[in-house]
Amino acid sequence: MHSSQEPSIQDVTVTIQNIPKVRTIMRKNLLIVIALLCVSSVLLGQATMNAVVVHADAGKDTISRFIYSQFAEHLGHGVYGGLWVGENSSIPNTRGIRNDVVAALKTIKVAAVRWPGGCFADEYHWKDGIGPRENRPKMVNSNWGGVTEDNSFGTHEFMDLCDQLGCEPVICGNIGSGTVEEMADWVQYLTSDGDNPMTALRKKNGREKPWKVRFWGVGNETWGCGGIMTADFYANEFGRYSFFLKNYGRTPLYKISSGGLPEDCAWTETIMKKWKSVDGWLQGYLNGYSLHYYTVPDWNKKGSATEFTEKDWFRTFATTLKMEDLITKHGAVMDTYDPQKRIGLVVDEWGDWFDVEPGTNPGFLYQQNTLRDAIVAAVNLNIFHKHCDRVKMTNIAQMVNVLQSMVLTRDKDMVLTPTYYVFKMYSVHQDAVLLPVEVQSESCISGKDTISALSVSASRDKDGRIHISLANLDPEKAQNLRCEVKGTSASNVTGEVLTAATMNAHNDFGKPEAVSLKPFTGAQLQKGVLSVTLPAKSVVTLEVN
Ligand code: AHR
Numbered sequence: 001m002h003s004s005q006e007p008s009i010q011d012v013t014v015t016i017q018n019i020p021k022v023r024t025i026m027r028k029n030l031l032i033v034i035a036l037l038c039v040s041s042v043l044l045g046q047a048t049m050n051a052v053v054v055h056a057d058a059g060k061d062t063i064s065r066f067i068y069s070q071f072a073e074h075l076g077h078g079v080y081g082g083l084w085v086g087e088n089s090s091i092p093n094t095r096g097i098r099n100d101v102v103a104a105l106k107t108i109k110v111a112a113v114r115w116p117g118g119c120f121a122d123e124y125h126w127k128d129g130i131g132p133r134e135n136r137p138k139m140v141n142s143n144w145g146g147v148t149e150d151n152s153f154g155t156h157e158f159m160d161l162c163d164q165l166g167c168e169p170v171i172c173g174n175i176g177s178g179t180v181e182e183m184a185d186w187v188q189y190l191t192s193d194g195d196n197p198m199t200a201l202r203k204k205n206g207r208e209k210p211w212k213v214r215f216w217g218v219g220n221e222t223w224g225c226g227g228i229m230t231a232d233f234y235a236n237e238f239g240r241y242s243f244f245l246k247n248y249g250r251t252p253l254y255k256i257s258s259g260g261l262p263e264d265c266a267w268t269e270t271i272m273k274k275w276k277s278v279d280g281w282l283q284g285y286l287n288g289y290s291l292h293y294y295t296v297p298d299w300n301k302k303g304s305a306t307e308f309t310e311k312d313w314f315r316t317f318a319t320t321l322k323m324e325d326l327i328t329k330h331g332a333v334m335d336t337y338d339p340q341k342r343i344g345l346v347v348d349e350w351g352d353w354f355d356v357e358p359g360t361n362p363g364f365l366y367q368q369n370t371l372r373d374a375i376v377a378a379v380n381l382n383i384f385h386k387h388c389d390r391v392k393m394t395n396i397a398q399m400v401n402v403l404q405s406m407v408l409t410r411d412k413d414m415v416l417t418p419t420y421y422v423f424k425m426y427s428v429h430q431d432a433v434l435l436p437v438e439v440q441s442e443s444c445i446s447g448k449d450t451i452s453a454l455s456v457s458a459s460r461d462k463d464g465r466i467h468i469s470l471a472n473l474d475p476e477k478a479q480n481l482r483c484e485v486k487g488t489s490a491s492n493v494t495g496e497v498l499t500a501a502t503m504n505a506h507n508d509f510g511k512p513e514a515v516s517l518k519p520f521t522g523a524q525l526q527k528g529v530l531s532v533t534l535p536a537k538s539v540v541t542l543e544v545n
Pocket of ligand 1: 118120349
């Protein structure tokens, strides 16, 4: 059972986000804040050990908007039905792509979409997905339910989707069952304006001008569904492919290497070592390194997305918080070879993975999405922000109808998930400067899981507005906190909150929205100090100006 206790010295978690320049000052500030808090808590009779300091006049790293990227795989109804309905559908569409879904996704400012997989990428032959649709060959989607893929959504349709969303494409090429020539041709088809066979073919298929494509995955999970390779073998394969993927346009390719299993730092070392050996004479060989980590407390018993206990809640958060350790560990290996952080860590698959909804195809990975998922999203985004000097892109899995999605569709209907609302609320952090924060948080304990109640992130946007996002992971107890905003004369605070009465609150077809953003009135700002009451199980974003 949950036992969120009165704070004791053991139940307080202190996090100082590690900016060397301000570290010493921050430690001093934190001690003063803790001392003041203890005194004021005693005086006021309030038992809270939560304290946050935001250094609004500091910060040097930018939170890349590509942290807010998505993933759309040919999997279940992730593409077919969810994005693509075809031009003759009665569901309102533009050139076959659903208007409702595009409008919803534009609102959350999707920065990039990764496609066509995932595992599907390594059995996808792109030339089957171009030209007149009636002539496109069919294939079996062997990874995801063994269904027939008719290739009606191919390269042109995906690029149209990106145009409609106003986002950049991230193409994941086939290394497992493809060839170097096939992948090199795809790059030429998409990006070249020269006199060459693939440009001619693209023009014949109705697209005169090349597209702008820079993000390029060279295989996916090559330790597993991408070809069961060893790190050494893949490192050599990556080199072979990378060398022949040429830059045609003005934008050079940003080539992303597959990573190993989440904990496999030796894989990271192999790839980085090989990069180091060619760096200096081979330009643009490697730009990003992929990490996949799903929040799954037990792969043999994932559990329901909607029917869960408080113990499951805690297990989920304890598991999701490991993302920070993984980024730190892989980042440390990368630092050894690349202290200047030229290679980005690309977390191109992350999110909650639960059992499929009862009665749905087990191969389609269709799951509901609750307040728990929303708070998991907030926690992970806060972690990515904190490490934005190394983490340059992340892609939540997946955008529509698969795993932790933004929207769910059923025929003509669409539902916005609680996770969608976190992405909406957090869009203010895109391309903003990360602000150093000091966080002292109460802990909450359930069984063997102890987690910090608070997860915090702050940024300053290009207009000087400061945004502070705060999540309360405690499912039962509201958190009072004092948040000092240093280095600003701001006197006004506004905010939005996402919460609900139950842990498993979710939005469903034909029902009024149970979870959506509401104005937040639980924060007061006086002389640079915010007093905030965060409801239990909530996410809040404040703007101070
Ligand atoms: O997102 C579902 C699958 O999870 C992807 O296809 C694969 O890369 C990962 O194992």
